[in-house]
Amino acid sequence: ISEGMSLDQVILNTLSEQKEIDSLIFASENGLDHQKLVGAIKSLLSLPKEYIKAEQKQISVWELTDEGKSFVANGSYEFVLYSAVTKDGILQKELMKMPNAKIGFSKAMTLGWLVIDKKHEDGPTVFRKVDDATDVVKTMLEDINTQKKVDEKKIQDLKKRKLITPVVTKFYLVTKGTSFNTQIERPEADLTADMLQDGSWKEKSFKEYNFKAKGAPITSGYLHPLLKVRTEYRRIFLDMGFSEMPTNKFVENGFWNFDALFQPQQHPARDAHDTFFISNPEMTDASKLPADYLEKVKSTHENGGYGSTGYNYDWKISEAQKNILRTHTTAVSARMLYKLAQQEEFRPVKMFSIDRVFRNETLDATHLAEFHQIEGLVADRNLTLGHLIGILYAFFKKLGIEKLKFKPAYNPYTEPSMEIFSYHPGLKKWVEIGNSGMFRPEMLLPMGIPKDVNVIAWGLSLERPTMIKYGINNIRELIGHKVNLNMVQENPICRLNKV
Ligand code: PHE
Numbered sequence: 001i002s003e004g005m006s007l008d009q010v011i012l013n014t015l016s017e018q019k020e021i022d023s024l025i026f027a028s029e030n031g032l033d034h035q036k037l038v039g040a041i042k043s044l045l046s047l048p049k050e051y052i053k054a055e056q057k058q059i060s061v062w063e064l065t066d067e068g069k070s071f072v073a074n075g076s077y078e079f080v081l082y083s084a085v086t087k088d089g090i091l092q093k094e095l096m097k098m099p100n101a102k103i104g105f106s107k108a109m110t111l112g113w114l115v116i117d118k119k120h121e122d123g124p125t126v127f128r129k130v131d132d133a134t135d136v137v138k139t140m141l142e143d144i145n146t147q148k149k150v151d152e153k154k155i156q157d158l159k160k161r162k163l164i165t166p167v168v169t170k171f172y173l174v175t176k177g178t179s180f181n182t183q184i185e186r187p188e189a190d191l192t193a194d195m196l197q198d199g200s201w202k203e204k205s206f207k208e209y210n211f212k213a214k215g216a217p218i219t220s221g222y223l224h225p226l227l228k229v230r231t232e233y234r235r236i237f238l239d240m241g242f243s244e245m246p247t248n249k250f251v252e253n254g255f256w257n258f259d260a261l262f263q264p265q266q267h268p269a270r271d272a273h274d275t276f277f278i279s280n281p282e283m284t285d286a287s288k289l290p291a292d293y294l295e296k297v298k299s300t301h302e303n304g305g306y307g308s309t310g311y312n313y314d315w316k317i318s319e320a321q322k323n324i325l326r327t328h329t330t331a332v333s334a335r336m337l338y339k340l341a342q343q344e345e346f347r348p349v350k351m352f353s354i355d356r357v358f359r360n361e362t363l364d365a366t367h368l369a370e371f372h373q374i375e376g377l378v379a380d381r382n383l384t385l386g387h388l389i390g391i392l393y394a395f396f397k398k399l400g401i402e403k404l405k406f407k408p409a410y411n412p413y414t415e416p417s418m419e420i421f422s423y424h425p426g427l428k429k430w431v432e433i434g435n436s437g438m439f440r441p442e443m444l445l446p447m448g449i450p451k452d453v454n455v456i457a458w459g460l461s462l463e464r465p466t467m468i469k470y471g472i473n474n475i476r477e478l479i480g481h482k483v484n485l486n487m488v489q490e491n492p493i494c495r496l497n498k499v
Helices: 007-017 023-030 034-045 066-074 077-084 101-110 136-145 152-160 193-198 225-239 291-303 317-321 330-341 385-397 441-447 463-470 485-490
Strands: 052-064 114-117 125-128 164-176 251-253 323-325 349-358 370-381 404-411 414-424 429-439 453-461
Touching: 007 034, 007 052, 007 164, 023 034, 023 164, 034 052, 034 164, 052 066, 052 136, 052 152, 066 136, 077 101, 077 136, 101 114, 136 152, 152 164, 225 349, 225 370, 225 463, 291 317, 291 441, 330 349, 330 370, 330 441, 330 453, 370 385, 385 404, 385 414, 385 429, 385 453, 404 429, 414 453, 441 453, 453 463
Parallel strands: none
Antiparallel strands: 052 164, 114 125, 251 323, 349 370, 370 453, 404 414, 414 429, 429 453
């Protein structure tokens, strides 16, 4: 057997020279591990062509028990005992103190190796009956160990004494198969385009499909923590009967982002410090803005109406046309409410959105230039601040937050406005969790929303609860180029626990 030749090749080469291989004999003659040889036989059998035939056989061989092994090492109990008896004899009670003396003594007596003088003056004394003894049991065990033939009757004695035990060994008788060849043609694992083109597939054999194989683990398609938390919020809104607003529009114009929301054009949020302006295209075509409504927005800003005095400044369409990245999802709410107002007959709605917004902020551990807002609104007749507070309790209860406090605040588009605080049991203090309010008549009435309809709304960030949930202190570990992709893969699913 040449060095480095694979075992299956060895088997094939041997079969080309001899009729049959007995795997046990072949392994022991060539110093091979029998298990490995059997492995090679099985791999040859698994090939689509029949290179070999193999018939499984079994033989029972005798193996030494631990006690049997100790006999080989130290001699049988009877021989050890016999050796301990000196020429002048030994007191029986002394002799019986040796380990395994009882069995050894009775065997040695049966073999006629020893005699006992019960009437000796010092007490019962044991003497040698023969000058020499041979440890036949030990010799037989050695023979069995080296696979020499041992008389069957003796074998049974040794078995009765539990010195040997039968072990069944499976082996193979290997012969040539119908497609025997010393050259193994490995079946193809893939059918390639080349094989199809040059027709070589006709001559090839192919590996069979293994339909029981487990698929390779999928290494992609894990949800980012933000998306998991978003899914939870979405579920809460859907549970409460809200429908989702279309938020697939990152680029807005000043009109929907600010003017429609009664946010004056000289408001600081509209200048370059907070808003990203688009340079190309810089402006939205004026024709894309609803003309009637635009006129109403302009006059409300300039002179008020609907019981308001307005801001008393010159409203410029050029400011409204400026393209920007939306700074809040309330721009989407404005578009949706305008659409609602265009319906023949007003119908109450509950709507929500969760999506990305952009602000030109100073970046730090908790602020990024883009983040996500969660926003909900309800439009119905005769809604009051009480309804807003009630729905906020219901919403946050679904998040496991039951203690809320409200603080008067200011938004250009809501009046009254309230910041929402919740008690954080971990931090043991009240923390701000959102903003809310009732949309102003200066926003709703120019749209054409009926006078008796009020719209309550609230908003919060998606990042903040996510960071708390996943124990992330630096927002850059949550989004952006520094995100550890393993984090995305290994994070557990999101559960907003009830505290
Ligand atoms: N748009 C507000 C913000 O950007 C949140 C808000 C939504 C406030 C709805 C009141 C009503 O923070």
